[in-house]
Amino acid sequence: MKTKTSYVAAGVFAAILAMTDFATAQSTVVQTTSTTSAGTVTEFSPDTIVIRSETSPEPVRYVYRKTTTYVDEAGNPVSMEVVKSGLPVTVHYIREGDQLVASRVIVRRAVTHVVPVAPAPAAPVIEEKKTTTTTTTTK
16 A cells, blocks of 8 residues: 555655746746937938937948848838938847847928028019199299
8 A cells, every 4th residue: 555655655745846847938938128319310221220319419320131021100111221311210129148139110291391492582672653743823
């Protein structure tokens, strides 16, 4: 009877150990945080995009990969060839070690600055008046 109890205890122990390993394997969660930054493209090379951010005094360098997506403001895909220096963008990125890896680049429309033009000076208005003077003399 002692041996049956030992086998049962060993089986229960093995089952608990197996379930613990299984539960631990399924509870592993990898969490990444995506951050965004908006600015103007100052450099676009075969593996990096440099942005002069509205919030940072120094340009920020992002690495992009084949998995990086490029979209317009409406979320429609655009070709990466559209990205060029001077273009406003928003970059969604994650930090991998000491690199900022762009996962999504939203290409915004370039803002054209309209410089108001002062109206041309108005031509002088010439107003012509005719005056009739009647002189009456008495004799």
